[in-house]
Amino acid sequence: xxxxxxxxxxxxxxxxxxxxxxxxxxxxxxxxxxxxxxxxxxxxxxxxxxxxxxxxxxxxxxxxxxxxxxxxxxxxxxxxxxxxxxxxxxxxxxxxxxxxxxxxxxxxxxxxxxxxxxxxxxxxxxxxxxxxxxxxxxxxxxxxxxxxxxxxxxxxxxxxxxxxxxxxxxxxxxxxxxxxxxxxxxxxxxxxxxxxxxxxxx
Amino acid sequence: xxxxxxxxxxxxxxxxxxxxxxxxxxxxxxxxxxxxxxxxxxxxxxxxxxxxxxxxxxxxxxxxxxxxxxxxxxxxxxxxxxxxxxxxxxxxxxxxxxxxxxxxxxxxxxxxxxxxxxxxxx
Numbered sequence: 115x116x117x118x119x120x121x122x123x124x125x126x127x128x129x130x131x132x133x134x135x136x137x138x139x140x141x142x143x144x145x146x147x148x149x150x151x152x153x154x155x156x157x158x159x160x161x162x163x164x165x166x167x168x169x170x171x172x173x174x175x176x177x178x179x180x181x182x183x184x185x186x187x188x189x190x191x192x193x194x195x196x197x198x199x200x201x202x203x204x205x206x207x208x209x210x211x212x213x214x215x216x217x218x219x220x221x222x223x224x225x226x227x228x229x230x231x232x233x234x235x236x237x238x239x240x241x242x243x244x245x246x247x248x249x250x251x252x253x254x255x256x257x258x259x260x261x262x263x264x265x266x267x268x269x270x271x272x273x274x275x276x277x278x279x280x281x282x283x284x285x286x287x288x289x290x291x292x293x294x295x296x297x298x299x300x301x302x303x304x305x306x307x308x309x310x311x312x313x314x315x316x
Numbered sequence: 317x318x319x320x321x322x323x324x325x326x327x328x329x330x331x332x333x334x335x336x337x338x339x340x341x342x343x344x345x346x347x348x349x350x351x352x353x354x355x356x357x358x359x360x361x362x363x364x365x366x367x368x369x370x371x372x373x374x375x376x377x378x379x380x381x382x383x384x385x386x387x388x389x390x391x392x393x394x395x396x397x398x399x400x401x402x403x404x405x406x407x408x409x410x411x412x413x414x415x416x417x418x419x420x421x422x423x424x425x426x427x428x429x430x431x432x433x434x435x436x437x438x
Contacts, residue, residue: 221334
């Protein structure tokens, strides 16, 4: 595990547990949506700087990205990334009825937004419950990216990223998904104070 | 014999509206289902048409679900409201309970929509 963001081992452990629970809930919700069993790998959680994100994702494909910002007394940008090549299959599974290829393409963005909404909110709920903070959550936004324009995005290279890598095994395919929680340094400082207070009270 | 009802689905996601509509239509083919893709459209439609039941998303652009429900309540005081949302934070459920709104977690499945219909038909 890499930690370039100054978390102590207990804080790291706490955050890993939060994301494990969130991904588990997200997989359960996805399984209900797609009406099939989904096996998930144990999520790998890394704590990195934003400038290093592109080194940790599969850069050979275009990427579908759903972002959702969350705000309380600190701000977090949550993000779901997965390869575009898997996205049409997921949309077909989701819509169930037999739509034409044109219709599936037309619905691709909306369907992925809805999936992103479910997955990110599962992680946000786990995070919110664990640190006892209510977040105001903005509607999800969809973008297609490649690794290059990801690194040129509006985020500061020094922003802290909780990077969660998970493999989802659907019946006919393996999908690499990544969930990112991105925090500016001031938000990270406030979060660390909250983590510290919770851990002290244990 | 069941009386036909009018239900409005308020959700900025077209896919979410399609999925919700399909399940409700299978359960109640005689119900009239109206769609609004944001809160403003929902309020305008509610001014023009009597609606019995509302399925409302929470996180939408412009005006969020709780505010939409508050505004429509004054137009349709007898209507029943369900908040159908991916926002599964406990605090969201607590706020819905305080406002006497049924809060149902997405994803949209036959089970979650059945929960909503049971509440409406109760």
